[in-house]
Amino acid sequence: MKNYTFNKENGCWYIDLPNWTGTKGELQMVAGADTLLDKLSNNGTCVDVMLTTDRNCPEGFETLKRIIQTPPNGCIYHLGLVPVWLCNVTKFVFEGIFPKQINFKVI
Secondary structure, eight states, X not given: OEEEEEXXXXXEEEEOOTTOOSOGGGGEEOTTHHHHHHHHTTSOSEEXXXXXXXXXXXXXXXXXXXXXXXXXXXXXXXXXXXXXXXXXXXXXXXXXXXXXXXXXXXX
């Protein structure tokens, strides 16, 4: 399990990844991820989230399930019926893969 901070700046959500070597724009959460973060933060400007890819969803976590890869740089996940597109930053966070599921909870 890993903890990550997401910050909203000028209406846009970004993941805080100190070791990221790409551009800040690549860290922006879009296409449903931003909407999910609005919900998780209660429309705030910062939220800390615990993530795990354990096959068995731990108690208190919700699960995003991968439904389709969108080459060259992303995957669509869903939480119930709401799609969330996640870019290649996901592969950076999860050691080179788009996991089949991402379990998460606000901490």
